[in-house]
Amino acid sequence: MEGRICKKCLLLEAGEEASYRGVADYLAGLDPQKKVADGEYRRRLEICRACDFLIAGMCLKCGCYVEIRAALKGSDCPDYGNRKW
Numbered sequence: 295m296e297g298r299i300c301k302k303c304l305l306l307e308a309g310e311e312a313s314y315r316g317v318a319d320y321l322a323g324l325d326p327q328k329k330v331a332d333g334e335y336r337r338r339l340e341i342c343r344a345c346d347f348l349i350a351g352m353c354l355k356c357g358c359y360v361e362i363r364a365a366l367k368g369s370d371c372p373d374y375g376n377r378k379w
Contacts, residue, residue: 305351
């Protein structure tokens, strides 16, 4: 898959190990009170995985890493006209 952008992939699945490590380190350092429950996190990521705006772990609507946005309480889907979560 070298040289191609992985659509419908999260960072680690897209071969972005260095970026994923940075995101994972960030998430590990977050106050647990600021994070959604694990089940909700997985649900949100599955929805993002099926979204046309996901490209190689990033949301084309807002430019975020979906693994971070999906983990945060109080955050929502940035597709304002058609929020999925």
